[in-house]
Amino acid sequence: MSEAMIITSPTTGDDWELVIGLEVHAELATVTKMFSGAPNVFGGEPNTNIDPVTLGLPGSLPVVNGRAVELGIRVGLALNCTVARSTFARKNYFYPDMPKDYQISQFDEPLNIDGFLELPDGQRAGIERAHLEEDTGKSTHQGGDGRIHGAASSLVDYNRAGVPLIEIVGRPDLTSPEQARAYVSELRSILVAIGASDGKMEEGSMRVDANVSVRPVGDPELGTRCEVKNVNSLRSLVRAIEYEARRQVDVIEAGERVHQETRHWDEEHGRTRAGRSKEGAEDYRYFLEPDLVVLDPSAEWIESIRAAMPVLPAERRARLAAAAGVTSAQVALHVERDLDGLALAAIEAGADPGRALNHIEHNLAVDGAGDLDVAHFTALVQLELDGSITPTQAKQVLAEMVEGGAHPEVIAKAHGFEAMSTADLESIVDGVIAASPAEWDDFVNGDDKTRGKLTGFFVGRVMKSSQGKADGKAVTALLNQRRAGV
Amino acid sequence: MSGSDGSGSASLAAAPPMGTAATIAAGVRSGELSARVVIDAHLAAIEAREPHVHAFNLVLADEARTAADEIDRRVAAGDDPGPLAGVPVALKDNLCTRGIATTCSSRILDGWQPPYDATVVQQLAAAGAVAVGKTNLDEFAMGSSTENSAFGPTRNPHDPSRVPGGSSGGSAAAVAAGFTPIALGSDTGGSIRQPAALCGVVGLKPTYGLVSRYGLIAFASSLDQIGPFATTVADAALLLDAIAGHDPMDSTSIPGPVPSYSTTLDRGVAGLRIGLITQLMGEGIAADVAARVRQAAEALEAAGATVGEATIPAIEYGLSAYYLIAPAEASSNLARYDGVRYGLRVDAPTTAEMMTATRTAGFGAEVKRRIMLGTYALSAGYYDAYYGKALKVRTLIIRDFAAAYEQFDLLLSPTSPTTAFRFGDKTADPLSMYLNDVCTIPTNLSGDAAISVPFGTGDDAMPIGVQVLAPALGEVPMLRAASVLEAAAPTPGIAVLGEVVR
Numbered sequence: 001m002s003e004a005m006i007i008t009s010p011t012t013g014d015d016w017e018l019v020i021g022l023e024v025h026a027e028l029a030t031v032t033k034m035f036s037g038a039p040n041v042f043g044g045e046p047n048t049n050i051d052p053v054t055l056g057l058p059g060s061l062p063v064v065n066g067r068a069v070e071l072g073i074r075v076g077l078a079l080n081c082t083v084a085r086s087t088f089a090r091k092n093y094f095y096p097d098m099p100k101d102y103q104i105s106q107f108d109e110p111l112n113i114d115g116f117l118e119l120p121d122g123q124r125a126g127i128e129r130a131h132l133e134e135d136t137g138k139s140t141h142q143g144g145d146g147r148i149h150g151a152a153s154s155l156v157d158y159n160r161a162g163v164p165l166i167e168i169v170g171r172p173d174l175t176s177p178e179q180a181r182a183y184v185s186e187l188r189s190i191l192v193a194i195g196a197s198d199g200k201m202e203e204g205s206m207r208v209d210a211n212v213s214v215r216p217v218g219d220p221e222l223g224t225r226c227e228v229k230n231v232n233s234l235r236s237l238v239r240a241i242e243y244e245a246r247r248q249v250d251v252i253e254a255g256e257r258v259h260q261e262t263r264h265w266d267e268e269h270g271r272t273r274a275g276r277s278k279e280g281a282e283d284y285r286y287f288l289e290p291d292l293v294v295l296d297p298s299a300e301w302i303e304s305i306r307a308a309m310p311v312l313p314a315e316r317r318a319r320l321a322a323a324a325g326v327t328s329a330q331v332a333l334h335v336e337r338d339l340d341g342l343a344l345a346a347i348e349a350g351a352d353p354g355r356a357l358n359h360i361e362h363n364l365a366v367d368g369a370g371d372l373d374v375a376h377f378t379a380l381v382q383l384e385l386d387g388s389i390t391p392t393q394a395k396q397v398l399a400e401m402v403e404g405g406a407h408p409e410v411i412a413k414a415h416g417f418e419a420m421s422t423a424d425l426e427s428i429v430d431g432v433i434a435a436s437p438a439e440w441d442d443f444v445n446g447d448d449k450t451r452g453k454l455t456g457f458f459v460g461r462v463m464k465s466s467q468g469k470a471d472g473k474a475v476t477a478l479l480n481q482r483r484a485g486v
Numbered sequence: 487m488s489g490s491d492g493s494g495s496a497s498l499a500a501a502p503p504m505g506t507a508a509t510i511a512a513g514v515r516s517g518e519l520s521a522r523v524v525i526d527a528h529l530a531a532i533e534a535r536e537p538h539v540h541a542f543n544l545v546l547a548d549e550a551r552t553a554a555d556e557i558d559r560r561v562a563a564g565d566d567p568g569p570l571a572g573v574p575v576a577l578k579d580n581l582c583t584r585g586i587a588t589t590c591s592s593r594i595l596d597g598w599q600p601p602y603d604a605t606v607v608q609q610l611a612a613a614g615a616v617a618v619g620k621t622n623l624d625e626f627a628m629g630s631s632t633e634n635s636a637f638g639p640t641r642n643p644h645d646p647s648r649v650p651g652g653s654s655g656g657s658a659a660a661v662a663a664g665f666t667p668i669a670l671g672s673d674t675g676g677s678i679r680q681p682a683a684l685c686g687v688v689g690l691k692p693t694y695g696l697v698s699r700y701g702l703i704a705f706a707s708s709l710d711q712i713g714p715f716a717t718t719v720a721d722a723a724l725l726l727d728a729i730a731g732h733d734p735m736d737s738t739s740i741p742g743p744v745p746s747y748s749t750t751l752d753r754g755v756a757g758l759r760i761g762l763i764t765q766l767m768g769e770g771i772a773a774d775v776a777a778r779v780r781q782a783a784e785a786l787e788a789a790g791a792t793v794g795e796a797t798i799p800a801i802e803y804g805l806s807a808y809y810l811i812a813p814a815e816a817s818s819n820l821a822r823y824d825g826v827r828y829g830l831r832v833d834a835p836t837t838a839e840m841m842t843a844t845r846t847a848g849f850g851a852e853v854k855r856r857i858m859l860g861t862y863a864l865s866a867g868y869y870d871a872y873y874g875k876a877l878k879v880r881t882l883i884i885r886d887f888a889a890a891y892e893q894f895d896l897l898l899s900p901t902s903p904t905t906a907f908r909f910g911d912k913t914a915d916p917l918s919m920y921l922n923d924v925c926t927i928p929t930n931l932s933g934d935a936a937i938s939v940p941f942g943t944g945d946d947a948m949p950i951g952v953q954v955l956a957p958a959l960g961e962v963p964m965l966r967a968a969s970v971l972e973a974a975a976p977t978p979g980i981a982v983l984g985e986v987v988r
Binding site: 052055056057058059060061062063064090092094096099100101102154156283285286287290291292293 | 604
């Protein structure tokens with residue numbers, strides 16, 4: 001999964017490697033805003049979840065939301081960071097989205113420093129810092145091309161202004177778009193698991209900026225990076241990084257150099273577009289926010305937060321993997337979909353681990369397990385294991401178990417699912433062979449490809465004759481036995 | 487005594503018509519005095535002389551009468567409206583008042599009405615005080631003369647050809663003209679104490695964090711502090727009692743209970759060690775002012791204090807550090823006045839041009855000067871040399887004061903280097919105006935407390951103020967010393983206060 005991506009130039013044949021660092025902004029799941037009592041809720045009529053502090057009205061003052069700090073510390077602990085004495089600073093720039101024309105953020109003394117994220121395959125990606133800040137409002141530009149320049153008029157909604165954010169700055173440790181996807185996916189699982197954020201990329205409550213650069217394979221020097229913004233899904237993230245990396249290779253191979261800049265992902269056209277150049281970067285004139293005091297969480301508080309932390313995905317994977325006798329990577333999906341509890345309980349109740357994990361991964365991961373009873377699930381796995389029902393039948397039974405909650409034996413009986421005797425199966429198989437002599441001749445004497453195709457043909461015929469009661473694997477085995485003259 | 491004809495330099499100074507805040511509150515609470523009668527008397531004084539003083543941006547006559555009637559009704563019903571029952575108070579026009587225009591004497595806030603009251607405004611209402619108006623100031627509290635007000639200057643009631651000081655010149659003048667017995671101002675570099683000194687009234691800058699800043703429109707957040715003006719030290723203490731204390735809406739507000747300031751005033755200074763700050767007694771300090779300060783030191787000694795010489799070596803860099811730190815914070819605090827949400831908007835084709843046009847039209851010259859200074863001081867490549875270095879000086883000043891307060895309980899200095907100057911004397915040269923704050927700025931940088939007490943007059947018969955400085959939360963001994971000075975003060979020129987008020 002986490003192979004480094006190598007881009008081989010179609011023109012020169014040179015190999016290039018990617019260096020990716022992600023900055024993730026997540027809205028914290030607090031009741032009120034970062035520095036005021038205005039509600040922190042998504043949506044709502046424009047400019048309804050506001051108060052004097054949200055609007056930065058003259059004379060208003062920020063007060064730090066203790067719950068936001070607690071959630072911020074949880075994020076830090078979950079990412080193996082050191083929780084530090086921290087301060088807030090003002091980041092000054094004029095923008096109509098931002099009520100005070102400065103953003104209160106943590107600058108040189110962030111809440112959390114030096115941690116790592118353990119990816120599902122066990123690799124670690126470094127976390128430089130995870131700090132608190134406030135979100136901005138949202139502008140809608142009317143007329144022109146929908147951007148601020150050239151717009152006839154602009155409307156601003158400050159409902160989102162002041163919503164607490166945690167910015168998680170990853171080190172440039174990632175080497176492929178897929179690894180970046182795994183990082184964000186894992187981070188989202190952690191944030192949701194610890195109750196810090198709902199992690200909804202599509203609603204913008206989790207936003208990912210990707211710093212991407214390329215360099216010749218093995219070169220220790222970092223290339224010039226571009227920051228790709230406006231990536232609204234995991235799929236977009238993978239596409240955007242790959243596009244951007246290939247673009248940079250093309251630029252360099254054309255004899256030009258990559259400009260350090262912000263680029264916006266254009267989902268519709270599948271490309272990144274230049275935004276503002278970082279070389280003419282704004283000077284944010286950071287200075288210590290004089291309206292706030294030092295944030296110095298006591299060791300007791302940090303420990304009480306640590307003690308109340310739920311089990312994190314990495315630990316859950318390790319537990320399930322150990323119980324099932326597989327690797328952590330093999331149970332990543334089970335944990336991601338919150339189905340590891342079911343798997344673990346079924347295995348502990350005696351279910352065959354391989355079949356239990358298999359059912360969860362293929363038959364439950366998409367729509368979930370509903371109120372599936374662990375004992376019933378365990379019984380189903382056992383029915384399949386002892387051959388009472390076929391895997392195909394088991395899948396159908398499982399779907400009805402999730403829907404209606406009945407015991408698998410009851411459902412299997414209602415459908416007339418039962419194991420076929422070997423004699424019955426042999427008789428059907430032999431009948432099908434006899435009915436298609438030309439195909440059988442090709443099956444016996446043809447090459448592997450032909451045989452593969454015809455296996456499907458014969459299994460399908462047998463399934464039809466047996467009204468789906470036959471076990472596909474058993475049929476294949478029997479066909480091969482007959483071919484060998486047994 | 488009254489300058490109702492407003493001509494020439496005839497004094498407009500007067501004692502408040504119904505005596506001190508303490509007297510009024512006692513009368514109203516006991517039912518002997520009608521709050522409405524009190525308010526009407528003060529409104530009459532305002533009507534008579536305000537056109538010549540221009541202390542107010544806005545007089546709240548109707549609101550004040552309604553509030554006074556309500557207080558009378560409550561007293562009649564057996565309620566106690568509070569320790570400032572029926573006392574008229576003037577509010578500096580950078581304190582937010584719900585539904586009432588709050589301008590900072592700037593065009594940029596044109597038409598804006600805050601949807602909330604500042605914490606101090608709520609506290610005053612809860613104590614029974616009645617707001618009678620919003621007072622003039624240097625735009626956004628940037629100045630030492632009120633000449634930087636967008637609505638025209640305030641005149642010094644003692645001599646209308648002279649400035650009242652600033653930036654809280656309107657509040658100081660309101661009290662000196664007898665419009666209200668007490669007023670609130672804000673002090674970032676001396677903006678309460680210096681006008682108090684120039685107008686012959688008491689002005690107190692509390693310890694940073696003692697009084698909530700919520701609803702005070704920020705100039706320089708780490709330096710701003712709200713405080714009282716009064717005709718007597720006792721009234722200043724009474725007003726401080728009403729506004730001191732923790733406010734959860736201000737993160738820099740000091741937690742914990744506060745002592746009573748008004749009941750501990752009369753304990754004298756016997757045994758207190760008081761240091762005269764030598765650096766503030768030499769060059770740049772007018773001889774008549776220095777003489778009054780020495781006289782004040784002798785008075786304190788006569789009352790049982792020991793007086794010595796104190797040195798604050800870093801004080802000579804205070805002014806420079808202040809004029810980097812305050813503008814730096816101001817450049818950020820004033821960014822929000824961009825025409826997008828409230829106040830003035832000058833339309834232009836793009837958002838950026840609209841912001842520029844609005845700020846160009848809405849801010850006065852001194853505000854623009856400080857925004858530019860502050861922006862420069864914080865800019866990449868200059869931060870370390872300017873803002874960063876200023877912060878280091880601030881740390882040195884804090885250390886120097888801490889060391890001085892190991893030897894002394896209180897410090898003493900002039901409040902202002904000179905008596906009130908004439909209009910236009912210093913407007914051409916910003917630096918000469920800035921030098922006016924040299925005695926007051928160090929206390930803002932250290933975050934400590936200080937009070938200016940009237941102590942006689944200068945060679946020009948204008949009031950002189952003596953400054954008593956105290957360590958953080960040293961208001962109680964500071965007010966005791968101020969009381970002693972008040973009792974010992976020579977009063978020619980402002981005898982009107984001495985006769986009527988005491």
